[in-house]
Amino acid sequence: MRTLTFIAILFTSGLDVGLIMFPLTEFSGYANLVEGPEYSFANPLAIEFGFWAFLIWGFYFLTCFYFCIIEPHVKFFEIPLVKLINNIVIIGTCAFTACLLLINLPWYLPQIGDGESVVSAFYLIVLASIALAVYSSSSMKLLRLLSLGSSILFIGLIAIMWYRAFMTDNGFPADFLNKASLIGEYFTNIHQFMLPLNDYHAFYLFWWFSWSIMIGQFTARFVSGIRTWQLLLAMVALPSIAIGIWFAILYHYHIEGIQIAGFINDLMIIVGILMVVNSLDSLIRLYSDNLNLTVERFGLIPYIIGNLVVMCGLTLLFQLDFLRIEWVGALVIGLYFSCFGYIMLKKRTEVASIECPSKKNAFEFNQVDAAS
Numbered sequence: 001m002r003t004l005t006f007i008a009i010l011f012t013s014g015l016d017v018g019l020i021m022f023p024l025t026e027f028s029g030y031a032n033l034v035e036g037p038e039y040s041f042a043n044p045l046a047i048e049f050g051f052w053a054f055l056i057w058g059f060y061f062l063t064c065f066y067f068c069i070i071e072p073h074v075k076f077f078e079i080p081l082v083k084l085i086n087n088i089v090i091i092g093t094c095a096f097t098a099c100l101l102l103i104n105l106p107w108y109l110p111q112i113g114d115g116e117s118v119v120s121a122f123y124l125i126v127l128a129s130i131a132l133a134v135y136s137s138s139s140m141k142l143l144r145l146l147s148l149g150s151s152i153l154f155i156g157l158i159a160i161m162w163y164r165a166f167m168t169d170n171g172f173p174a175d176f177l178n179k180a181s182l183i184g185e186y187f188t189n190i191h192q193f194m195l196p197l198n199d200y201h202a203f204y205l206f207w208w209f210s211w212s213i214m215i216g217q218f219t220a221r222f223v224s225g226i227r228t229w230q231l232l233l234a235m236v237a238l239p240s241i242a243i244g245i246w247f248a249i250l251y252h253y254h255i256e257g258i259q260i261a262g263f264i265n266d267l268m269i270i271v272g273i274l275m276v277v278n279s280l281d282s283l284i285r286l287y288s289d290n291l292n293l294t295v296e297r298f299g300l301i302p303y304i305i306g307n308l309v310v311m312c313g314l315t316l317l318f319q320l321d322f323l324r325i326e327w328v329g330a331l332v333i334g335l336y337f338s339c340f341g342y343i344m345l346k347k348r349t350e351v352a353s354i355e356c357p358s359k360k361n362a363f364e365f366n367q368v369d370a371a372s
Helices: 003-013 017-021 023-031 044-052 055-074 080-108 120-137 140-167 174-181 184-188 199-219 228-256 262-290 300-319 325-346 348-352 365-371
Strands: none
Touching: 003 140, 003 199, 003 228, 003 262, 017 023, 017 080, 017 262, 023 044, 023 228, 044 184, 044 228, 055 199, 055 228, 055 325, 055 348, 080 120, 080 199, 080 262, 080 300, 080 325, 120 140, 120 262, 120 300, 140 174, 140 228, 140 262, 174 228, 199 262, 199 325, 262 300, 325 348
């Protein structure tokens, strides 16, 4: 796969609407040291960055490494019970992603509803997003084009908000560089983020654990031919740089009290929804392949209807608090410990003998290449 295409698929699959919508709602909470003294070790921008970047993407790199190099020799995720739990995790996290969109839309579209009462427009937006994701997951070409398109839109959003924030008041580059430099406090306190700071941070960690196992599996299908250092840059450095720039811009808006409305607000909503679609289509593609619930087997219409019903039903269960992402994250942690124990007890020799990637890896390289 072309490197830029891979980065686009990786970036858009590994993030969702929270990247666009959460920071502006969270900066003030991280700055309130009366109610949150545990955040006193760093500034709000560094805290926000720590919840979303670098260490998290490093974990994605680790899981991608496992599925590229170790899993072909261990085949832990081919054990029937493990395979079942793994796909429950993927489907559950997929539905939670759609639920987050439903929960946060009122904050960005208060003119439609306040989130307290049932507003059909919000449900229709989420339904349309799930439907588009299901359709996109049916074709590698659609998935690829959607990932590239949303990445370009996100870059455009960054450029527009950057210009509005820093160029119009002649504050560039000093203001932006001053804001961005605040992220440095994250790296000097990175150890603080390895264990839960509080219940809210624990929620994030469970969320990232849920994502990590899926991102590792999904991206491992597309890395044929790429060097390890290139993969490290693509999975850790580049996403962290993009997130850091975006958060620095949003933090400037927060500090200066710059209003986000009109075209900017609409563009943020569009990009956020596309991020959700990109995340969903990647996960739907993954569990559909794992369970052999493919278009080739059932046809396009049954594939779309079946996935749409499952995703909409589970999204409502999350929204009604019948399901929690913490439960899904706990399942993933259980899978990791079980995998480690399985390797130590039964596969130590096979893992110790690994010298290069397995020739048996079944990448989707040719599918993407044929669709490009």
